[in-house]
Amino acid sequence: MIEMKGIKVIKFLAAAVIVFIVVASVYMLVCSSFMAEDELALCYGSVIGDKEGLAKVSLLPVYPTIHWFKTLFLDTPEFFVMFWNSCLYTAGVLAGQVLIGTPAAWAFAKWKSKKKKMLFGIYIVLMVMPFQVLMVSEYLVLHKLSLLDTPWAVILPGVFATLPVFIMTRFFQIIPDSLLEAARIDGASELTIFLKVGVPLGKAGILSIIVLGFIEYWNAIEAPLTFLSNKALWTLSLYIPNINQQQAGNALAASVVMLIPAVLVFMAGRDYLEAGIAQSGLKG
Amino acid sequence: MKNRRLAVISGIFLGIMLLFTIVSRIRNSWLVPNVSSVSPIKSRLNYEVSGTGIIDYDEILFLSVCEGLKVEKVFCRTGEWVEEGQGIIKYEKDSVEEALLRAEIERREYQLVVIGAEDDYRELMADKIKLMDKTVDVLKDILENDCVQAADLTGYIGEMQIQARSITDGSEVVDIVFGTAFIRGTVKTEYDSLLSVGDAVEVYVGNDAVLGEVTECGYDSGSRELALMITLPQGQYDYGTEAYFSFGMQSESYDLCVPNTALFQDAKGAYYVLTVEERNSILGNRLVAVRKEVDLIAQDNDYSAVKGEITKNDKVIYNWDREVYGDCPVRENL
Numbered sequence: 001m002i003e004m005k006g007i008k009v010i011k012f013l014a015a016a017v018i019v020f021i022v023v024a025s026v027y028m029l030v031c032s033s034f035m036a037e038d039e040l041a042l043c044y045g046s047v048i049g050d051k052e053g054l055a056k057v058s059l060l061p062v063y064p065t066i067h068w069f070k071t072l073f074l075d076t077p078e079f080f081v082m083f084w085n086s087c088l089y090t091a092g093v094l095a096g097q098v099l100i101g102t103p104a105a106w107a108f109a110k111w112k113s114k115k116k117k118m119l120f121g122i123y124i125v126l127m128v129m130p131f132q133v134l135m136v137s138e139y140l141v142l143h144k145l146s147l148l149d150t151p152w153a154v155i156l157p158g159v160f161a162t163l164p165v166f167i168m169t170r171f172f173q174i175i176p177d178s179l180l181e182a183a184r185i186d187g188a189s190e191l192t193i194f195l196k197v198g199v200p201l202g203k204a205g206i207l208s209i210i211v212l213g214f215i216e217y218w219n220a221i222e223a224p225l226t227f228l229s230n231k232a233l234w235t236l237s238l239y240i241p242n243i244n245q246q247q248a249g250n251a252l253a254a255s256v257v258m259l260i261p262a263v264l265v266f267m268a269g270r271d272y273l274e275a276g277i278a279q280s281g282l283k284g
Numbered sequence: 285m286k287n288r289r290l291a292v293i294s295g296i297f298l299g300i301m302l303l304f305t306i307v308s309r310i311r312n313s314w315l316v317p318n319v320s321s322v323s324p325i326k327s328r329l330n331y332e333v334s335g336t337g338i339i340d341y342d343e344i345l346f347l348s349v350c351e352g353l354k355v356e357k358v359f360c361r362t363g364e365w366v367e368e369g370q371g372i373i374k375y376e377k378d379s380v381e382e383a384l385l386r387a388e389i390e391r392r393e394y395q396l397v398v399i400g401a402e403d404d405y406r407e408l409m410a411d412k413i414k415l416m417d418k419t420v421d422v423l424k425d426i427l428e429n430d431c432v433q434a435a436d437l438t439g440y441i442g443e444m445q446i447q448a449r450s451i452t453d454g455s456e457v458v459d460i461v462f463g464t465a466f467i468r469g470t471v472k473t474e475y476d477s478l479l480s481v482g483d484a485v486e487v488y489v490g491n492d493a494v495l496g497e498v499t500e501c502g503y504d505s506g507s508r509e510l511a512l513m514i515t516l517p518q519g520q521y522d523y524g525t526e527a528y529f530s531f532g533m534q535s536e537s538y539d540l541c542v543p544n545t546a547l548f549q550d551a552k553g554a555y556y557v558l559t560v561e562e563r564n565s566i567l568g569n570r571l572v573a574v575r576k577e578v579d580l581i582a583q584d585n586d587y588s589a590v591k592g593e594i595t596k597n598d599k600v601i602y603n604w605d606r607e608v609y610g611d612c613p614v615r616e617n618l
Contacts, residue, residue: 073304077312078566080305232568239566260297268290 026259028057033068033252035061040249048248068249072257079254081232082239087261089154089224089235090217094210096159102206105168106198110180120169127162131222142227153227154235158217164209171205172198204272211269218262312567312613317606319573319614321560321599324540329584333475334530337467337514339489339521344442344461347372347433348422351454352386354379356431358448360441363524366460371432373446373458380431384423391416435460440523465516466499467527470509474582478533485514488528489521496529535582538589539596546602547580547588555580557590558608559598560616567613573601575610 032040035058043058045051072079108120126134138157142148147156175198183193199206224235236258240251266273357374360366391413398409426433439462446456467487471479479501487496500513514529521527546557558573565572578592594600599616601608608614 074308074311077305077308080301080308081566081568083301084305229564231564231566234566261294264290264294264297268287268294 029252029255029259031058031061033249033256034064034066035249035252036063036065036067037249039063040252044248068253069257072250072253076250076254079236079239079257082234082236083257085151085233086218086235086237086258088151089158089220090214092151092155093158093161093217094213096155097161097164097209097213098206100159101161101164101209102168102199102202103194105165105205106172106194106202108165108169109172109175110177110198123162123165127166135222135226139226148227149230149233151233154220154223157223158213158220161213164213167209167212168202168205171202171208175201207269207272211265211273214265215262218258218265315606316613316615317604317608318617319560319601319605319608320603320617321601322543322546323599324542324590324594324596326537326539326596327541327587328537329535329541329582329587329589331475331478331533331535331584332530333471333479333533334528335469335471335512336526336528337469337512339465339467339516339523339525339527341440341442341461341463341465341523343463344459345436345439347436347458347460348418349446349452349454349456349458350383350387350419350423351452352379352383353452355446355448355450355452358444358446359432360444362441362444363522364441365520366435366439366441368435368438370435371429372435372441372444373433375426375431375433377427377431379451380423380427384420384427387416387419387423391420437462439463442523461523465519465521465523467496467514467516467529468511469514469529470504470507470511473503473508473510475533476503476510478535479510479512483531483533485512485529485531487514487516488530489516489525494519535584535589538581540591540594541587541589542594542600543602544583544586544588546600547578547583547590555590555592557594557598558601558610559594560601560614561599565613570613571616573608573610573612573614 032044035043039058039062041049041051043056045055046053047055108116108123113119139148142153142156147153179197179201180193183197188196219237220235221237224233224238228234236254240254240258354376355373356376358372359370359374360372366372394409394413394416398406398413401409422433437460439460442459442461443457446452446458479498481498481501483498485496485498487494494517496514496516498512499515500511502511503509504511512529516527542557548556548558550556554577556575556577559576560571561574562569563572576593576598578590578594581589581591583589601614603617604614
């Protein structure tokens with residue numbers, strides 16, 4: 001009993017430390033975005049500039065200013081170009097994943113085929129491969145299709161990503177086959193069964209892949225950096241590293257703004273996100 | 285309920301982002317400098333060299349001024365034109381007679397001294413006697429001319445150091461200038477290679493223009509400029525007045541000439557031009573000003589001949605409505 005309690009305390013402490021690290025970094029980001037240039041140099045000069053020594057942590061800005069937000073919103077149209085690019089790519093990928101991934105997952109979950117297992121195995125192998133492994137082959141395919149330097153270069157590989165199919169397959173597998181049999185007996189076609197039974201019952205899975213997908217593609221760096229040389233097509237996540245040291249405040253303000261959609265989506269789909277992670281991880 | 289609230293917040297957020305997208309775009313567009321550009325041209329530079337000088341004459345005649353004469357009147361001033369025989373100074377008769385008597389006595393004394401003197405001393409005395417002869421002649425002429433000293437030839441009074449009601453001490457200078465008129469002036473040494481003796485120069489004397497000729501051309505160490513002597517054609521020019529000269533010339537042909545306004549110089553003294561180039565940026569393909577280092581070869585009032593990083597196909601910015609600098613976005617006036 002005491003041992004159980006001790007484990008619980010350790011778990012709580014470990015969780016508290018992790019939460020503290022995460023919250024502290026977000027807090028520092030928000031605080032720093034309201035600091036003046038001099039204060040930023042004073043606090044983080046050793047990190048972002050040429051100053052020697054260690055960074056100083058300031059809990060609150062000495063003289064809070066909205067200068068960086070004003071600069072970002074009024075004098076940096078580039079930021080908005082990238083913001084809308086990020087929106088476009090994320091929306092495109094998510095729409096594509098729902099349209100393409102959902103029927104695919106339904107097929108893997110409910111259709112009977114001899115080669116289904118083998119195909120699903122390939123999907124899993126592809127899923128565990130990091131982007132760097134597939135990068136060259138994707139690049140060559142996109143080049144062959146003349147899709148490089150177009151929004152499709154980012155959207156299409158995302159649309160055909162394997163993780164959403166994997167997650168939704170798990171959700172669709174929970175749906176009892178007897179329910180589908182009953183629908184078939186009532187004369188429902190396969191498409192009707194998919195649309196009227198599968199999709200409503202797998203809604204949690206679809207929403208979970210939307211939440212997961214949003215977070216992944218909103219913060220995507222590798223694919224846009226590899227497939228897009230035209231800066232006008234770049235995403236927000238590429239904009240922030242491009243800001244130089246003199247504009248560190250701008251980068252902080254941009255990071256705060258970039259954080260907002262992710263936070264909103266997370267808050268809206270937190271339950272589905274947890275379910276998705278559970279389906280893809282624990283139950284798998 | 286929670287999702288509805290989040291949807292509203294998301295909608296507001298996207299609305300704000302859209303609004304500021306438009307605002308920042310308009311603001312950015314408003315602040316972009318409008319520039320005019322031109323390609324470098326192959327051309328010769330036209331130099332319009334100008335300067336001023338004082339009219340002078342190349343010959344001068346000094347009038348003899350005797351010692352101890354009381355000046356009654358001075359008829360002429362410096363720079364005045366006098367004809368041969370025209371009265372210049374009038375002396376008081378008594379002082380002239382007195383000076384003549386003194387001169388004659390002095391001459392007599394020299395003549396007496398010279399008798400029996402050594403050879404060297406005799407020569408010296410002979411010179412003094414000659415001088416006294418001349419003085420006597422001058423004084424006699426003045427006396428005969430009603431105590432008026434007249435001009436020996438036609439010309440301008442170059443200098444008049446005698447004043448009315450003064451007594452001369454013999455050191456005063458009164459001269460008449462004549463002969464060929466000329467002016468002296470200086471121009472920048474960079475025109476050295478383009479100027480030579482014999483070049484025609486337009487000279488403006490008052491409202492009249494005459495065609496002069498460069499007769500001397502050399503470096504003046506005092507002013508560190510190129511000193512010119514420009515001879516004026518035969519004629520009567522007011523001595524001592526200011527004349528304006530100018531002349532045009534063409535340089536050799538240069539491959540890359542840009543307007544002077546297109547040439548910038550940084551704090552270190554390095555020359556550069558800004559060219560308009562299309563660059564891919566986050567806001568799409570935009571025109572930006574690109575700094576290109578150049579060396580200045582020659583320059584006239586309008587164009588500069590340069591060499592360096594630019595080519596004849598570049599579009600060099602020569603006019604703008606806001607400050608332009610390297611890598612700044614620009615809008616081109618077409």
